[in-house]
Amino acid sequence: MSNNWYKRYNLYEQPAPQRAGQTKPALAKLLAFVLLALLFPLLSQAQTTRAITGKVVDSKAVGLPGVTVIVSGTTVGASTGADGTFQLQAPSTATTLSFSFIGYATQKVSITDKSSVQVTMQDDAQALSDVVVVGYGTVKKSDLTGAVSALGPKDFNKGTFTSPDQLIQGRASGVQVTQNSGEPGGAATIKIRGNSAVTGTGQPLYVVDGVPLDGRSAQPGLNTAFGDSPASNPLNFLNPNDIESIDVLKDASATAIYGSRAAYGVVIITTKRGKVGEARLDIGASGGVSNILRRIKVLNADQYRQALTYYGAPAANDKGQNNDALDAILRTAPIQNYNAAVSGGTENGRYRLSVGYLNQQGIVKKTGFEKYNATFSTNLKFLESKRLGLDINVIATQTRSQLAPITNNGDFRGSLIGQALQWNPTDSLYGANGQPISRLGSTTINPVAQQDYYNDNSRVTTMLASFSPYYKFTDWLTYRALVATTYNTGIRRTSIDQRLNVQDYQQVGYAAIGTSELQTQQMTHTLSADKKIATDLNLNAVVGYEYQRFENSGSNLSGRGPVNASTGAPIGFGTYGLDYTNYLQFSNPSGRSISSFVDPVSELQSFFGRAILNYKQRYLFTATLRADGSTKFGDNYKYGYFPSASAAWDISQESFFKSKSVNLLKARISYGRTGNQEFPAGSARSQFAFQSNNGGINQTTNYNPALKWQSDEQYDAGLDMAFFNNRLTLTADYFYKRTTDLLYPNIPGYPAAPGGSSVIWQNLPGIITNKGLELLVGVTAVDNANFGLSFNANGTFVKNNVSGLNQALIIQTGTLNGQGLSGVLAETIQNGQPINGFYLPIYNGINPTTGFYNDFGPTQYAGNPNPTTLLGLSTSIRYKKLSLTANLNGVFGNKIYNNTFNSVLNVSQIRGGRNIALAEYESGVKESLANAVTPSTRYLESGNYVKLRNVTLSYALGDIAGVFKGASVYAIGQNLFVITNYRGFDPEVNTNKSNGVVPSAGIDYTGYPSARTLTFGVNFSL
Secondary structure (H helix, E strand, C coil): CCCCHHHHCCCCCCCCCCCCCCCCHHHHHHHHHHHHHHHHHHHHHHHHEEEEEEEEECCCCCECCCCEEEECCCCCEEECCCCCEEEEEEECCCCEEEEEECCEEEEEEECCCCCEEEEECCEHHHHHHHEEEECCEEEEHHHCCCCEEEECCCCCCCCCCCCHHHHHCCCCCCEEEEECCCCCCECEEEEECCCCCCCCCCCCEEEECCEECCCCCCCCCCEECCEECCCECCCCCCCHHHEEEEEEECCHHHHHHHHHHCCCCEEEEEECCCCCEEEEEEEEEEEEEEEECCCCCECCHHHHHHHHHHHCCCHHHCCCCCCCHHHHHECCEEEEEEEEEEEEEECCEEEEEEEEEEEEECCECCCEEEEEEEEEEEEEEECCCCCEEEEEEEEEEEEEEECCCCCCCCCCCCCHHHHHHHCCCCCCCECCCCCECCCCCCCCCCHHHHHHCEEEEEEEEEEEEEEEEEEECCCCEEEEEEEEEEEEEEEEEEEECCCCCCCCCCCCCEEEEEEEEEEEEEEEEEEEEEEEEECCEEEEEEEEEEEEEEEEEEEEEEEECCECCCCCCECCCCCCCCCHHHHHHHCCHHHCEEEEEECCCEEEEEEEEEEEEEECCCEEEEEEEEEEEECCCCCCCCEEEEEEEEEEEEHHHCCCCCCCCEEEEEEEEEEEEEEECCCCCCCCCCEEEECCCCCCEEEEECCCCCCCCEEEEEEEEEEEEEECCCCEEEEEEEEEEEEECEEEECCCCCCCCCCCCCECEEEECCEEEEEEEEEEEEEEEEECCCEEEEEEEEEEEEEEEEECCCCCCCEEEEECCCCCCCCCEEEEECCCCCCCEEEEEECCCECCCCCCECCCEEEEEEECCCCCEEEEEEEEEEECCEEEEEEEEEEECCEEEEHHHHHCCCHHHHHHCCCCEHHHHCCCCCCCCCCCCCCCHHHEEECCEEEEEEEEEEEEEEEECCCEEEEEEEEEEEEEEEEECCCCCCCCCCCCCCECCECCCCEECCCCCCEEEEEEEEEEEC
16 A cells, blocks of 8 residues: 555645535545545455365265364364365464364364365374373374383273273283172282282382372271182272273383382373363263173082982981072172263363263172262463463262172181082071071081171272463473372271171171271472474473372271170170161170271382484484482482383385385384382381280381382383285384392391391392283274274283292292181292292092092192283274174183182082082092192193173264264173183182282182173263
8 A cells, every 4th residue: 555645635635625516625535534444454354364265074084064163373263064164264374273073183284375275183082092191291103112002992892890991901912901800899900011029919000190099999908707808999980981091101111200110010091181162961871781701510409419429428418408509699780880971162271071870780699889980170271372271180989889708818617609609509598487597606607698697888989189280481392280189088897797607706796897098199390392403303301300198097996796794695786777887886895906007108209301302203212210219218228210211213214115015114122120119118117016905016117228119120122013004003022021129028037126026128139030022913904984894913922930039038929728728828939930830739630449649749830820921802893883893802821729629619528518519520530538628730720711801782873863963872792701721710810819918820719700791871962
């Protein structure tokens, strides 16, 4: 526009003489000025905007309607039409468009020098697969140099689960997930790249939304005349429906940034967040039933009568009835599960609120698991620049468990499952009055009476809350703080009716109340950078400081019913219609027990850093270092240092590598050192404890200034490959893990503290090695709009060995229980053998003439409880709106000690009127009833199995009546069958048979049976 515009329209110019009929010049100029003033913004805008058109499609090139398109940094936007097309007027200075749509990842596209764009949206699962969550941040999958298994919703097992670890069972190479029992809410054992735990649990570190967990459950333990109860799962507070991703960090390159808590691997769990878009309500509901997966075969009534004659057992053992005691305590159990989540928001404020309810009844009567869960997360941005942000996450859960008297270490009286298996099938379960039979004075316990007269209820409340503000100094430099707390509290009420014929409680009864409290506090500061620092060189780095504090305390009150003060005759708690725990004050004062504990507070102060260099998108180098200062360590080892380094070369990016069929060829190598501080707080100090009820004080641990973390060094070499437009993918890793400075208490020959039976924790001079190969293969055979077929398989091959121990030191564990097995230990940790190797007398059969045992061979190494091969296979078939997925997994190369057959179902039991295993009766060898209950390789069985873990059939209904969006219905079968030669309920077993603090592996003892589950459900959005 001309610079002398103001002259030509000068309002102060002197007017010319006016002619008749003419408009006054001043008025004309004024009108022209007003018109231009009104049009100037439009003219100016027309000169500073440009038209942008485009189309948004999904992964199958189908147009996506309703996608929100925003010019980044402005309020200018549009929505795509029915065919996915859009157009808008963007400021000429605009460089980027942002595309967002519910269910898809937000995507930004450059429009510099462009007037038209086509965008392919990735759904959340696809977007998730492009990045991997690692310690204190995320990295692009292409930048990854460590061994990480990244799983999203499409990879998860389907079904009704109480905790998220079940989502990845059989789905990740190098990871063994074992359900310790079939009890709803029961604990699981996770081993990553083999077993190396001499003490403690050997479980990985769990990190939920950046918050490392304590790893313990707040459900109080319980010890009665029946033994110790199994533990519950510390991950039960999480709702599997709220999980966005699970990333398993396996090699030290990936785990070293977690330092002294990462020796057994790290599992990072990320929960779902709100997505940009209008408010959306997602609803899911399912229901189903469970029944026993597999039964242990015992004699029925007719077979029992025949066996009495065959073995020459007393004829009086035939009671004339026909009963199945296991059937009497089992049921077809209902399941119901409901979830709802509302989410939405803008780029400056996203939110998600979810609630869930799960009620899973157990297949054993009077057992079940109930969970109430709520989560809330919000992600906010402030200031005009939107550089200031705040992330808030809250998870609140209460679980309620009804527990059965099924224990880890019941004595000759057994626990519920053992009692049912042993029950004489010709004996009555109920009396004439319809009440369970309980014969006072008898040591044989009616399982129905045990079930009816035993009550055990637990309630655990968990809150995880985190508050994380951050500030982006630039587009590449961000500071973030994280303040978090995890609080767990539990209460457990147990009572045993005085009508039950248990010697300790008959005619008096028993009641106990236990409480526990766990709390973790955390403060983390990180500074992260992601910047191109030179041509073709990018740096992704993070440095940080972290402080954590751990507290644990609890108490227990128990008592027995009152007795007559004069005669000592039992009075008992009586039958007043209340649970005995509601009037413990009525208990016998001399039979009460009060105890409490508080662990020393442990604190962890850490400094850490990681740098990832990417040169030309083909040469990658990662280095990490963490320094951990722990109050658990001895005075001479206040800090531990845990470094790692790794490198990768993407050969397929090289100019000399030209192959149309090979999309990716990437080699990786890594080394790192991590630690394990999984020993009791205060173990390096001199500690004292009050003795129960007598006022005495004893020393429990000795001072050891040299106590330090257990060290774990790991080497890894890997190869990532993709072929035929990524339709075939292959990942292979070789690993070598070396564990030293083994933590162990009370080394033989070391003097105990004066005046007490205390122990001293030390680091053993031994070595445990785990080495092996991991393979992961993915095949997308067909993938088009109407049909899809894909397969995924993984395999792990691992070898374990112990060396370097003092030759005189053999650590024993693997406690066997039951009549005749008191004090027997079946496993050892010793040089030249795998950890927890079975060490047993060799069984040489039975003399067919006498029926007595042949002489046993010498006690020696007899088998490996640790699997040498893990396999997983999944397949997915899709035809239009119908899809089918199936998952199998297998475990091979391990042995299981069948403690149930050894002490509960051996042939000698029939002499005392109890039942025996059908397999023993049908063996063809007439065994003498005088044979002692002897531990030996007779009860060491193969643990090989293949299990059909999951089959899911679903149908996508789509949008219904313009109200229900994305609706689908499905049917899911879990644990449909297992192929195995093992004679127990399930070869997937890990009963806790530890000896003190030394864990066991591969022993089965009358555990809660596994269940087969069938559920039907529906999902939809509003």
